[in-house]
Amino acid sequence: MSGTKRVGDAIFGCSFAALLLLTAALLLLPIVMTTIMSFDNRDFLGRFPPPDVSWRWYRAFFGDDYFMTGLRNSLVLSLIAAVIATTAGVAAAVVLDRYEVPAKALISAFLLSPLVVPTVILGFAVLVFASLIGVTNGFTRLIGGHVILVMPYTFRTTLASLVGIRRSLTEAALILGANEKQAFWDITFPLAKTGIVAGLVLGFALSFEEVSLSLFLFDPASYTLPVAILSTMRAQFNLTLASASVVIMVFIILLVVMLERLFGLDKVIGSGLYKS
Amino acid sequence: MKPPRGALLLLGVVLVVFAALYVLPISMTVRESFRVFQPARVGGLAGTWTLANYAVLLQPAYLDYFLDTFRISFIATLVGLVLAYPIAFYVARHRGILRTAWIALLVTMLFLGTLVRAYSIALTLGPAGFLIPIARFLGLPPNGLTLTEMVVIFGLLHMVVPMMALTLIGTIGNINPRLEQAAQSLGAPRWRAFLDITVALSTRGLLSGFLLGYALAISSFVIPLVLGRGFVLFATNLIYVRFQDTANYPGGAAIATVMLVLSFGIVYGLTHLVRRRLETT
Numbered sequence: 001m002s003g004t005k006r007v008g009d010a011i012f013g014c015s016f017a018a019l020l021l022l023t024a025a026l027l028l029l030p031i032v033m034t035t036i037m038s039f040d041n042r043d044f045l046g047r048f049p050p051p052d053v054s055w056r057w058y059r060a061f062f063g064d065d066y067f068m069t070g071l072r073n074s075l076v077l078s079l080i081a082a083v084i085a086t087t088a089g090v091a092a093a094v095v096l097d098r099y100e101v102p103a104k105a106l107i108s109a110f111l112l113s114p115l116v117v118p119t120v121i122l123g124f125a126v127l128v129f130a131s132l133i134g135v136t137n138g139f140t141r142l143i144g145g146h147v148i149l150v151m152p153y154t155f156r157t158t159l160a161s162l163v164g165i166r167r168s169l170t171e172a173a174l175i176l177g178a179n180e181k182q183a184f185w186d187i188t189f190p191l192a193k194t195g196i197v198a199g200l201v202l203g204f205a206l207s208f209e210e211v212s213l214s215l216f217l218f219d220p221a222s223y224t225l226p227v228a229i230l231s232t233m234r235a236q237f238n239l240t241l242a243s244a245s246v247v248i249m250v251f252i253i254l255l256v257v258m259l260e261r262l263f264g265l266d267k268v269i270g271s272g273l274y275k276s
Numbered sequence: 277m278k279p280p281r282g283a284l285l286l287l288g289v290v291l292v293v294f295a296a297l298y299v300l301p302i303s304m305t306v307r308e309s310f311r312v313f314q315p316a317r318v319g320g321l322a323g324t325w326t327l328a329n330y331a332v333l334l335q336p337a338y339l340d341y342f343l344d345t346f347r348i349s350f351i352a353t354l355v356g357l358v359l360a361y362p363i364a365f366y367v368a369r370h371r372g373i374l375r376t377a378w379i380a381l382l383v384t385m386l387f388l389g390t391l392v393r394a395y396s397i398a399l400t401l402g403p404a405g406f407l408i409p410i411a412r413f414l415g416l417p418p419n420g421l422t423l424t425e426m427v428v429i430f431g432l433l434h435m436v437v438p439m440m441a442l443t444l445i446g447t448i449g450n451i452n453p454r455l456e457q458a459a460q461s462l463g464a465p466r467w468r469a470f471l472d473i474t475v476a477l478s479t480r481g482l483l484s485g486f487l488l489g490y491a492l493a494i495s496s497f498v499i500p501l502v503l504g505r506g507f508v509l510f511a512t513n514l515i516y517v518r519f520q521d522t523a524n525y526p527g528g529a530a531i532a533t534v535m536l537v538l539s540f541g542i543v544y545g546l547t548h549l550v551r552r553r554l555e556t557t
Binding site: 107144 | 282286290297305378381384390392396398405470491515529
Protein backbone atom coordinates (compact mmCIF):
# COMPACT_ATOMS: atom_id res chain seq x y z
CA MET A 1 0.00 0.00 0.00
CA SER A 2 1.45 3.35 -1.02
CA GLY A 3 1.99 6.14 1.46
CA THR A 4 -0.20 8.70 -0.32
CA LYS A 5 -3.08 6.27 -0.39
CA ARG A 6 -2.80 5.72 3.33
CA VAL A 7 -2.75 9.46 4.00
CA GLY A 8 -5.72 9.97 1.65
CA ASP A 9 -7.68 7.24 3.41
CA ALA A 10 -6.92 8.76 6.79
CA ILE A 11 -8.08 12.19 5.62
CA PHE A 12 -11.26 10.66 4.23
CA GLY A 13 -11.93 8.82 7.51
CA CYS A 14 -11.35 11.98 9.54
CA SER A 15 -13.58 14.20 7.41
CA PHE A 16 -16.29 11.52 7.44
CA ALA A 17 -16.18 11.41 11.24
CA ALA A 18 -16.13 15.22 11.40
CA LEU A 19 -19.23 15.47 9.21
CA LEU A 20 -21.07 12.95 11.43
CA LEU A 21 -20.08 14.86 14.53
CA LEU A 22 -21.18 18.17 13.00
CA THR A 23 -24.59 16.77 12.02
CA ALA A 24 -25.14 15.32 15.48
CA ALA A 25 -24.23 18.68 16.99
CA LEU A 26 -26.60 20.56 14.67
CA LEU A 27 -29.46 18.20 15.48
CA LEU A 28 -28.85 18.34 19.22
CA LEU A 29 -28.00 22.03 19.63
CA PRO A 30 -31.59 23.43 19.66
CA ILE A 31 -32.77 20.72 22.06
CA VAL A 32 -29.92 21.19 24.51
CA MET A 33 -30.22 24.98 24.35
CA THR A 34 -33.99 24.88 25.00
CA THR A 35 -33.53 22.50 27.92
CA ILE A 36 -30.92 24.79 29.51
CA MET A 37 -32.99 27.93 28.90
CA SER A 38 -36.08 26.34 30.43
CA PHE A 39 -34.31 26.47 33.81
CA ASP A 40 -33.48 30.19 33.48
CA ASN A 41 -34.13 32.13 36.69
CA ARG A 42 -34.60 35.54 35.00
CA ASP A 43 -38.19 36.72 34.58
CA PHE A 44 -37.51 37.99 31.06
CA LEU A 45 -36.12 36.33 27.94
CA GLY A 46 -32.41 37.15 28.32
CA ARG A 47 -29.32 36.11 26.40
CA PHE A 48 -27.91 32.60 26.67
CA PRO A 49 -26.57 31.28 29.06
CA PRO A 50 -28.83 31.78 32.09
CA PRO A 51 -26.96 33.21 35.10
CA ASP A 52 -28.99 31.19 37.61
CA VAL A 53 -31.28 28.16 37.53
CA SER A 54 -34.80 27.62 38.89
CA TRP A 55 -38.05 25.74 38.27
CA ARG A 56 -40.02 28.96 37.75
CA TRP A 57 -40.96 28.32 34.09
CA TYR A 58 -42.14 24.80 34.92
CA ARG A 59 -44.29 26.21 37.72
CA ALA A 60 -45.59 28.82 35.26
CA PHE A 61 -46.48 26.12 32.73
CA PHE A 62 -48.19 23.74 35.14
CA GLY A 63 -49.94 26.62 36.92
CA ASP A 64 -51.45 28.01 33.73
CA ASP A 65 -55.12 27.11 33.16
CA TYR A 66 -54.89 27.78 29.42
CA PHE A 67 -52.10 25.23 28.96
CA MET A 68 -53.52 22.70 31.41
CA THR A 69 -56.93 22.67 29.69
CA GLY A 70 -55.10 22.18 26.39
CA LEU A 71 -53.06 19.34 27.87
CA ARG A 72 -56.21 17.61 29.15
CA ASN A 73 -57.96 18.03 25.78
CA SER A 74 -54.89 16.72 23.97
CA LEU A 75 -54.61 13.61 26.13
CA VAL A 76 -58.31 12.76 25.69
CA LEU A 77 -58.29 13.48 21.95
CA SER A 78 -55.12 11.51 21.23
CA LEU A 79 -56.30 8.54 23.27
CA ILE A 80 -59.69 8.40 21.49
CA ALA A 81 -58.16 8.94 18.06
CA ALA A 82 -55.43 6.33 18.64
CA VAL A 83 -57.92 3.72 19.89
CA ILE A 84 -60.34 4.24 16.97
CA ALA A 85 -57.51 4.26 14.43
CA THR A 86 -55.94 1.14 15.93
CA THR A 87 -59.24 -0.76 15.93
CA ALA A 88 -59.91 0.17 12.31
CA GLY A 89 -56.29 -0.39 11.27
CA VAL A 90 -56.12 -3.84 12.89
CA ALA A 91 -59.45 -4.89 11.34
CA ALA A 92 -58.36 -3.83 7.85
CA ALA A 93 -54.85 -5.30 8.20
CA VAL A 94 -56.06 -8.69 9.48
CA VAL A 95 -58.70 -9.09 6.76
CA LEU A 96 -56.31 -7.99 4.01
CA ASP A 97 -53.41 -10.13 5.22
CA ARG A 98 -55.25 -13.34 6.09
CA TYR A 99 -57.83 -13.70 3.35
CA GLU A 100 -58.09 -13.59 -0.43
CA VAL A 101 -59.66 -10.17 -0.93
CA PRO A 102 -60.18 -8.69 -4.39
CA ALA A 103 -58.04 -5.62 -5.24
CA LYS A 104 -55.86 -6.18 -2.17
CA ALA A 105 -52.94 -4.01 -3.26
CA LEU A 106 -55.24 -1.19 -4.28
CA ILE A 107 -57.07 -1.16 -0.94
CA SER A 108 -53.72 -1.17 0.91
CA ALA A 109 -52.43 1.72 -1.15
CA PHE A 110 -55.67 3.61 -0.53
CA LEU A 111 -55.48 3.12 3.25
CA LEU A 112 -51.85 4.29 3.25
CA SER A 113 -52.42 7.28 0.94
CA PRO A 114 -53.14 9.87 3.69
CA LEU A 115 -49.40 9.69 4.45
CA VAL A 116 -48.85 11.66 1.25
CA VAL A 117 -51.49 14.32 1.95
CA PRO A 118 -49.88 17.33 3.68
CA THR A 119 -51.46 17.64 7.14
CA VAL A 120 -52.43 21.27 6.52
CA ILE A 121 -54.47 20.20 3.52
CA LEU A 122 -56.09 17.35 5.42
CA GLY A 123 -57.02 19.85 8.14
CA PHE A 124 -58.39 22.34 5.65
CA ALA A 125 -60.35 19.61 3.80
CA VAL A 126 -61.94 18.28 6.99
CA LEU A 127 -62.84 21.86 7.92
CA VAL A 128 -64.45 22.55 4.53
CA PHE A 129 -66.36 19.27 4.78
CA ALA A 130 -67.50 19.93 8.36
CA SER A 131 -68.65 23.47 7.49
CA LEU A 132 -70.60 22.27 4.47
CA ILE A 133 -72.40 19.50 6.37
CA GLY A 134 -72.92 21.73 9.41
CA VAL A 135 -70.62 20.17 12.04
CA THR A 136 -69.46 23.06 14.22
CA ASN A 137 -68.26 21.09 17.25
CA GLY A 138 -64.47 21.38 17.41
CA PHE A 139 -63.88 18.14 19.27
CA THR A 140 -65.83 16.06 16.72
CA ARG A 141 -63.86 17.67 13.89
CA LEU A 142 -60.57 17.02 15.69
CA ILE A 143 -61.36 13.35 16.22
CA GLY A 144 -62.26 12.91 12.54
CA GLY A 145 -59.04 14.56 11.36
CA HIS A 146 -56.77 12.79 13.84
CA VAL A 147 -58.20 9.33 13.07
CA ILE A 148 -57.39 9.78 9.38
CA LEU A 149 -53.96 11.17 10.25
CA VAL A 150 -53.02 8.23 12.46
CA MET A 151 -54.71 5.26 10.78
CA PRO A 152 -52.09 4.64 8.06
CA TYR A 153 -49.49 4.15 10.80
CA THR A 154 -51.56 1.73 12.91
CA PHE A 155 -52.51 -0.16 9.73
CA ARG A 156 -48.88 -0.41 8.64
CA THR A 157 -47.45 -1.59 11.98
CA THR A 158 -50.17 -4.25 12.26
CA LEU A 159 -49.48 -5.46 8.72
CA ALA A 160 -45.76 -5.62 9.54
CA SER A 161 -46.39 -7.71 12.66
CA LEU A 162 -48.74 -10.09 10.81
CA VAL A 163 -46.09 -10.92 8.20
CA GLY A 164 -44.14 -12.97 10.71
CA ILE A 165 -47.12 -15.08 11.84
CA ARG A 166 -47.56 -18.24 9.82
CA ARG A 167 -51.01 -18.82 8.39
CA SER A 168 -50.69 -22.53 9.09
CA LEU A 169 -51.18 -21.77 12.79
CA THR A 170 -54.66 -20.39 12.08
CA GLU A 171 -55.39 -23.32 9.75
CA ALA A 172 -54.32 -25.78 12.46
CA ALA A 173 -56.70 -24.11 14.92
CA LEU A 174 -59.51 -24.33 12.37
CA ILE A 175 -58.82 -28.03 11.69
CA LEU A 176 -58.85 -28.68 15.44
CA GLY A 177 -62.37 -27.31 15.60
CA ALA A 178 -62.03 -23.62 16.44
CA ASN A 179 -64.20 -21.16 14.51
CA GLU A 180 -62.79 -18.09 12.73
CA LYS A 181 -63.38 -15.82 15.70
CA GLN A 182 -61.72 -18.14 18.19
CA ALA A 183 -58.78 -18.67 15.83
CA PHE A 184 -58.27 -14.90 15.65
CA TRP A 185 -58.56 -14.13 19.36
CA ASP A 186 -56.64 -17.19 20.58
CA ILE A 187 -53.92 -17.44 17.93
CA THR A 188 -53.40 -14.40 15.70
CA PHE A 189 -54.15 -11.61 18.16
CA PRO A 190 -51.78 -12.72 20.97
CA LEU A 191 -48.97 -13.17 18.42
CA ALA A 192 -49.57 -9.79 16.78
CA LYS A 193 -50.13 -7.99 20.09
CA THR A 194 -46.77 -6.25 20.31
CA GLY A 195 -47.16 -4.83 16.80
CA ILE A 196 -50.68 -3.66 17.54
CA VAL A 197 -49.65 -1.98 20.80
CA ALA A 198 -46.67 -0.39 19.04
CA GLY A 199 -49.10 1.05 16.48
CA LEU A 200 -51.27 2.39 19.29
CA VAL A 201 -48.29 4.08 20.98
CA LEU A 202 -47.05 5.48 17.68
CA GLY A 203 -50.53 6.77 16.81
CA PHE A 204 -50.92 8.38 20.21
CA ALA A 205 -47.54 10.13 19.92
CA LEU A 206 -48.22 11.43 16.41
CA SER A 207 -51.68 12.68 17.33
CA PHE A 208 -50.43 14.27 20.55
CA GLU A 209 -47.87 16.50 18.86
CA GLU A 210 -49.89 17.35 15.76
CA VAL A 211 -50.58 21.04 15.28
CA SER A 212 -51.07 22.03 11.64
CA LEU A 213 -54.13 19.80 11.37
CA SER A 214 -55.64 20.85 14.69
CA LEU A 215 -55.15 24.52 13.92
CA PHE A 216 -57.99 24.38 11.38
CA LEU A 217 -60.32 22.17 13.40
CA PHE A 218 -60.29 23.36 17.02
CA ASP A 219 -62.88 25.65 18.60
CA PRO A 220 -62.40 27.84 21.70
CA ALA A 221 -63.87 25.14 23.96
CA SER A 222 -61.71 22.29 22.65
CA TYR A 223 -58.22 23.39 21.71
CA THR A 224 -55.19 21.11 22.06
CA LEU A 225 -51.92 21.78 23.88
CA PRO A 226 -49.95 22.30 20.64
CA VAL A 227 -52.56 24.82 19.46
CA ALA A 228 -52.26 26.68 22.78
CA ILE A 229 -48.47 26.69 22.47
CA LEU A 230 -48.54 27.95 18.89
CA SER A 231 -50.97 30.77 19.73
CA THR A 232 -48.81 31.81 22.69
CA MET A 233 -45.69 31.66 20.56
CA ARG A 234 -47.18 34.10 18.07
CA ALA A 235 -48.45 36.47 20.76
CA GLN A 236 -45.37 36.63 23.00
CA PHE A 237 -42.22 34.59 22.85
CA ASN A 238 -41.40 33.61 26.42
CA LEU A 239 -39.76 30.79 28.34
CA THR A 240 -42.96 29.11 29.56
CA LEU A 241 -42.87 27.58 26.10
CA ALA A 242 -39.34 26.28 26.72
CA SER A 243 -40.53 24.35 29.75
CA ALA A 244 -43.60 23.18 27.78
CA SER A 245 -41.29 21.97 24.98
CA VAL A 246 -39.12 20.08 27.45
CA VAL A 247 -42.20 18.44 29.00
CA ILE A 248 -43.43 17.33 25.55
CA MET A 249 -39.92 16.16 24.64
CA VAL A 250 -39.61 14.03 27.79
CA PHE A 251 -43.04 12.57 27.05
CA ILE A 252 -42.05 11.74 23.46
CA ILE A 253 -38.75 10.19 24.60
CA LEU A 254 -40.67 7.99 27.05
CA LEU A 255 -42.94 6.84 24.21
CA VAL A 256 -39.92 6.12 21.96
CA VAL A 257 -38.32 4.08 24.77
CA MET A 258 -41.62 2.20 25.10
CA LEU A 259 -41.63 1.53 21.33
CA GLU A 260 -38.05 0.25 21.57
CA ARG A 261 -38.95 -2.10 24.43
CA LEU A 262 -42.09 -3.35 22.68
CA PHE A 263 -40.97 -3.66 19.13
CA GLY A 264 -37.27 -2.85 18.88
CA LEU A 265 -36.32 0.27 16.97
CA ASP A 266 -34.28 -1.86 14.58
CA LYS A 267 -37.49 -3.52 13.48
CA VAL A 268 -39.27 -0.20 13.11
CA ILE A 269 -36.64 1.13 10.72
CA GLY A 270 -35.68 -2.18 9.12
CA SER A 271 -32.16 -3.05 8.08
CA GLY A 272 -30.86 -4.28 4.76
CA LEU A 273 -29.66 -7.66 3.56
CA TYR A 274 -26.02 -7.19 4.49
CA LYS A 275 -25.75 -6.74 8.21
CA SER A 276 -22.26 -5.98 9.32
CA MET B 277 -58.35 -18.67 2.30
CA LYS B 278 -61.72 -17.39 1.25
CA PRO B 279 -62.90 -14.63 3.57
CA PRO B 280 -65.98 -15.31 5.71
CA ARG B 281 -68.79 -12.85 5.28
CA GLY B 282 -68.09 -11.14 8.62
CA ALA B 283 -64.54 -10.31 7.59
CA LEU B 284 -65.64 -8.70 4.32
CA LEU B 285 -68.31 -6.73 6.16
CA LEU B 286 -65.69 -5.48 8.66
CA LEU B 287 -63.38 -4.36 5.87
CA GLY B 288 -66.33 -2.72 4.14
CA VAL B 289 -67.23 -0.72 7.25
CA VAL B 290 -63.64 0.47 7.67
CA LEU B 291 -63.46 1.50 4.01
CA VAL B 292 -66.78 3.36 4.16
CA VAL B 293 -65.81 5.30 7.29
CA PHE B 294 -62.41 6.04 5.79
CA ALA B 295 -63.98 7.27 2.59
CA ALA B 296 -66.42 9.47 4.51
CA LEU B 297 -63.71 11.11 6.61
CA TYR B 298 -61.04 11.36 3.94
CA VAL B 299 -62.17 11.03 0.31
CA LEU B 300 -65.30 13.11 0.77
CA PRO B 301 -63.51 16.08 2.43
CA ILE B 302 -60.76 16.06 -0.19
CA SER B 303 -63.15 15.88 -3.14
CA MET B 304 -65.33 18.59 -1.60
CA THR B 305 -62.24 20.77 -1.25
CA VAL B 306 -61.36 20.22 -4.89
CA ARG B 307 -64.95 21.06 -5.88
CA GLU B 308 -64.84 24.13 -3.62
CA SER B 309 -61.78 25.45 -5.45
CA PHE B 310 -63.90 25.91 -8.60
CA ARG B 311 -66.63 27.94 -6.86
CA VAL B 312 -67.14 31.69 -6.91
CA PHE B 313 -65.95 33.36 -3.70
CA GLN B 314 -68.39 35.65 -1.96
CA PRO B 315 -67.16 37.55 1.11
CA ALA B 316 -68.82 36.83 4.47
CA ARG B 317 -70.17 33.47 3.39
CA VAL B 318 -69.10 29.99 4.50
CA GLY B 319 -68.10 28.20 1.32
CA GLY B 320 -68.32 29.46 -2.25
CA LEU B 321 -71.57 30.03 -4.14
CA ALA B 322 -73.28 26.72 -4.80
CA GLY B 323 -73.59 25.56 -8.39
CA THR B 324 -70.97 27.93 -9.80
CA TRP B 325 -67.92 26.93 -11.84
CA THR B 326 -64.94 29.24 -12.23
CA LEU B 327 -61.21 29.09 -12.73
CA ALA B 328 -60.73 32.50 -11.10
CA ASN B 329 -59.30 30.99 -7.87
CA TYR B 330 -56.54 29.36 -9.90
CA ALA B 331 -55.96 32.39 -12.13
CA VAL B 332 -55.16 34.45 -9.01
CA LEU B 333 -52.33 32.06 -8.18
CA LEU B 334 -50.62 32.89 -11.48
CA GLN B 335 -50.23 36.54 -10.48
CA PRO B 336 -46.59 37.35 -9.71
CA ALA B 337 -47.32 38.07 -6.02
CA TYR B 338 -48.72 34.57 -5.48
CA LEU B 339 -46.35 32.83 -7.86
CA ASP B 340 -43.45 34.18 -5.79
CA TYR B 341 -44.69 32.36 -2.69
CA PHE B 342 -44.77 29.11 -4.62
CA LEU B 343 -41.31 29.71 -6.10
CA ASP B 344 -39.94 30.55 -2.62
CA THR B 345 -41.45 27.31 -1.30
CA PHE B 346 -39.82 25.25 -4.07
CA ARG B 347 -36.44 26.99 -3.93
CA ILE B 348 -35.98 26.99 -0.14
CA SER B 349 -37.19 23.38 0.14
CA PHE B 350 -34.84 22.32 -2.66
CA ILE B 351 -31.79 23.78 -0.92
CA ALA B 352 -32.76 22.26 2.43
CA THR B 353 -33.43 18.82 0.96
CA LEU B 354 -30.20 18.78 -1.04
CA VAL B 355 -28.05 19.79 1.94
CA GLY B 356 -30.06 17.37 4.07
CA LEU B 357 -29.23 14.48 1.74
CA VAL B 358 -25.49 15.26 2.00
CA LEU B 359 -25.73 15.25 5.81
CA ALA B 360 -28.04 12.23 6.03
CA TYR B 361 -26.05 9.87 3.78
CA PRO B 362 -22.96 9.51 6.02
CA ILE B 363 -25.19 8.83 9.03
CA ALA B 364 -27.07 6.12 7.16
CA PHE B 365 -23.76 4.67 5.95
CA TYR B 366 -22.39 4.58 9.49
CA VAL B 367 -25.51 2.96 10.95
CA ALA B 368 -25.76 0.40 8.14
CA ARG B 369 -22.11 -0.68 8.42
CA HIS B 370 -21.42 -0.66 12.15
CA ARG B 371 -22.49 -2.51 15.27
CA GLY B 372 -22.34 -1.46 18.88
CA ILE B 373 -23.21 1.38 21.20
CA LEU B 374 -22.62 4.25 18.73
CA ARG B 375 -24.95 2.70 16.18
CA THR B 376 -27.66 2.32 18.84
CA ALA B 377 -27.07 5.90 19.95
CA TRP B 378 -27.47 7.13 16.36
CA ILE B 379 -30.70 5.19 15.84
CA ALA B 380 -32.07 6.50 19.14
CA LEU B 381 -31.11 10.06 18.15
CA LEU B 382 -32.66 9.76 14.68
CA VAL B 383 -35.92 8.25 15.91
CA THR B 384 -36.27 10.79 18.73
CA MET B 385 -35.57 13.62 16.27
CA LEU B 386 -38.12 12.17 13.85
CA PHE B 387 -40.79 12.11 16.57
CA LEU B 388 -39.82 15.47 18.01
CA GLY B 389 -42.88 17.14 16.55
CA THR B 390 -42.74 20.24 14.40
CA LEU B 391 -43.80 22.58 17.18
CA VAL B 392 -41.05 21.71 19.67
CA ARG B 393 -38.60 21.76 16.79
CA ALA B 394 -39.71 25.17 15.55
CA TYR B 395 -39.71 26.71 19.04
CA SER B 396 -36.27 25.30 19.94
CA ILE B 397 -34.75 26.60 16.72
CA ALA B 398 -36.44 29.99 17.09
CA LEU B 399 -34.95 30.22 20.59
CA THR B 400 -31.50 28.95 19.59
CA LEU B 401 -31.15 31.10 16.48
CA GLY B 402 -33.10 34.05 17.88
CA PRO B 403 -31.97 37.23 19.63
CA ALA B 404 -31.59 35.42 22.97
CA GLY B 405 -29.50 32.74 21.26
CA PHE B 406 -26.84 32.92 18.59
CA LEU B 407 -28.50 35.30 16.11
CA ILE B 408 -26.23 38.28 16.75
CA PRO B 409 -22.90 36.36 16.66
CA ILE B 410 -23.98 34.47 13.51
CA ALA B 411 -25.12 37.67 11.80
CA ARG B 412 -21.85 39.37 12.68
CA PHE B 413 -19.84 36.39 11.48
CA LEU B 414 -21.65 36.30 8.13
CA GLY B 415 -21.75 40.08 7.83
CA LEU B 416 -25.52 40.08 7.38
CA PRO B 417 -28.17 42.26 9.06
CA PRO B 418 -29.76 40.20 11.91
CA ASN B 419 -33.31 40.94 10.76
CA GLY B 420 -32.67 40.64 7.03
CA LEU B 421 -34.36 38.33 4.57
CA THR B 422 -31.24 36.26 3.83
CA LEU B 423 -30.64 35.30 7.43
CA THR B 424 -34.32 34.53 8.00
CA GLU B 425 -34.27 32.24 4.97
CA MET B 426 -31.20 30.49 6.35
CA VAL B 427 -32.99 29.92 9.65
CA VAL B 428 -35.99 28.43 7.78
CA ILE B 429 -33.59 26.20 5.82
CA PHE B 430 -32.02 25.06 9.09
CA GLY B 431 -35.49 24.23 10.43
CA LEU B 432 -36.32 22.16 7.35
CA LEU B 433 -32.94 20.42 7.55
CA HIS B 434 -33.61 19.49 11.14
CA MET B 435 -36.85 17.87 9.96
CA VAL B 436 -35.69 16.05 6.81
CA VAL B 437 -32.26 14.77 7.93
CA PRO B 438 -33.59 12.15 10.42
CA MET B 439 -36.26 11.03 7.95
CA MET B 440 -33.89 10.70 5.01
CA ALA B 441 -31.15 9.03 7.09
CA LEU B 442 -33.62 6.41 8.32
CA THR B 443 -34.85 5.64 4.78
CA LEU B 444 -31.28 5.42 3.44
CA ILE B 445 -30.16 2.86 6.07
CA GLY B 446 -32.10 0.15 4.25
CA THR B 447 -30.72 1.18 0.87
CA ILE B 448 -27.11 1.04 2.02
CA GLY B 449 -27.76 -2.14 3.99
CA ASN B 450 -28.70 -3.83 0.71
CA ILE B 451 -25.36 -3.05 -0.92
CA ASN B 452 -22.78 -5.75 -0.37
CA PRO B 453 -19.87 -4.23 1.65
CA ARG B 454 -17.48 -6.69 -0.07
CA LEU B 455 -17.79 -4.65 -3.27
CA GLU B 456 -16.22 -1.62 -1.63
CA GLN B 457 -13.58 -3.78 0.04
CA ALA B 458 -12.76 -5.36 -3.32
CA ALA B 459 -12.34 -1.94 -4.93
CA GLN B 460 -10.00 -0.91 -2.13
CA SER B 461 -7.90 -4.05 -2.29
CA LEU B 462 -7.58 -3.50 -6.04
CA GLY B 463 -5.95 -0.17 -5.23
CA ALA B 464 -8.78 2.38 -5.14
CA PRO B 465 -8.44 5.01 -2.41
CA ARG B 466 -11.18 4.86 0.22
CA TRP B 467 -13.00 7.95 -0.99
CA ARG B 468 -13.15 6.64 -4.57
CA ALA B 469 -14.36 3.24 -3.44
CA PHE B 470 -17.01 4.99 -1.36
CA LEU B 471 -18.17 7.32 -4.15
CA ASP B 472 -17.83 4.98 -7.14
CA ILE B 473 -19.24 1.87 -5.48
CA THR B 474 -21.50 2.58 -2.52
CA VAL B 475 -22.84 6.00 -3.47
CA ALA B 476 -23.22 5.01 -7.13
CA LEU B 477 -25.12 1.85 -6.22
CA SER B 478 -27.50 3.77 -3.95
CA THR B 479 -28.57 6.26 -6.65
CA ARG B 480 -32.10 4.97 -6.64
CA GLY B 481 -32.41 5.18 -2.86
CA LEU B 482 -30.85 8.64 -2.92
CA LEU B 483 -33.39 9.86 -5.48
CA SER B 484 -36.43 8.46 -3.71
CA GLY B 485 -35.07 9.74 -0.38
CA PHE B 486 -34.66 13.16 -1.94
CA LEU B 487 -38.18 13.15 -3.39
CA LEU B 488 -39.74 12.05 -0.09
CA GLY B 489 -37.81 14.72 1.77
CA TYR B 490 -38.77 17.32 -0.81
CA ALA B 491 -42.46 16.42 -0.59
CA LEU B 492 -42.21 16.75 3.18
CA ALA B 493 -40.40 20.09 2.97
CA ILE B 494 -42.74 21.84 0.50
CA SER B 495 -45.77 20.83 2.57
CA SER B 496 -44.31 21.96 5.90
CA PHE B 497 -46.37 24.58 7.68
CA VAL B 498 -45.21 25.30 11.22
CA ILE B 499 -41.53 25.78 10.40
CA PRO B 500 -42.01 28.64 7.89
CA LEU B 501 -44.82 30.06 10.05
CA VAL B 502 -42.66 30.31 13.18
CA LEU B 503 -39.15 30.69 11.76
CA GLY B 504 -40.09 32.77 8.70
CA ARG B 505 -41.33 35.59 10.95
CA GLY B 506 -43.63 36.85 8.19
CA PHE B 507 -40.73 37.38 5.75
CA VAL B 508 -40.80 33.83 4.46
CA LEU B 509 -44.23 32.33 3.75
CA PHE B 510 -44.80 28.92 2.22
CA ALA B 511 -47.81 28.07 0.03
CA THR B 512 -49.33 26.12 2.94
CA ASN B 513 -49.19 29.27 5.09
CA LEU B 514 -51.19 31.09 2.42
CA ILE B 515 -54.06 28.61 2.82
CA TYR B 516 -54.25 29.49 6.49
CA VAL B 517 -53.91 33.23 5.91
CA ARG B 518 -56.66 33.27 3.29
CA PHE B 519 -58.95 31.23 5.50
CA GLN B 520 -58.26 33.20 8.68
CA ASP B 521 -58.28 36.74 7.32
CA THR B 522 -61.11 36.63 4.81
CA ALA B 523 -62.73 33.19 5.30
CA ASN B 524 -61.89 32.69 1.63
CA TYR B 525 -62.66 28.98 1.34
CA PRO B 526 -62.49 28.74 -2.49
CA GLY B 527 -59.17 30.60 -2.56
CA GLY B 528 -57.66 28.35 0.13
CA ALA B 529 -59.11 25.30 -1.61
CA ALA B 530 -57.36 26.22 -4.88
CA ILE B 531 -53.96 26.40 -3.14
CA ALA B 532 -54.73 23.17 -1.27
CA THR B 533 -55.59 21.42 -4.55
CA VAL B 534 -52.36 22.56 -6.20
CA MET B 535 -50.29 21.38 -3.21
CA LEU B 536 -52.15 18.06 -3.15
CA VAL B 537 -51.48 17.40 -6.83
CA LEU B 538 -47.81 18.32 -6.31
CA SER B 539 -47.41 15.99 -3.30
CA PHE B 540 -49.04 13.02 -5.01
CA GLY B 541 -47.17 13.82 -8.23
CA ILE B 542 -43.81 13.88 -6.47
CA VAL B 543 -44.32 10.84 -4.25
CA TYR B 544 -46.10 8.51 -6.70
CA GLY B 545 -45.44 9.91 -10.17
CA LEU B 546 -41.84 11.12 -10.01
CA THR B 547 -40.62 8.27 -7.84
CA HIS B 548 -42.00 5.71 -10.29
CA LEU B 549 -40.60 7.58 -13.25
CA VAL B 550 -37.15 7.74 -11.68
CA ARG B 551 -37.31 4.05 -10.84
CA ARG B 552 -38.29 3.05 -14.34
CA ARG B 553 -35.60 5.27 -15.86
CA LEU B 554 -32.93 3.69 -13.67
CA GLU B 555 -34.08 0.16 -14.37
CA THR B 556 -33.92 0.53 -18.12
CA THR B 557 -30.43 2.02 -18.13
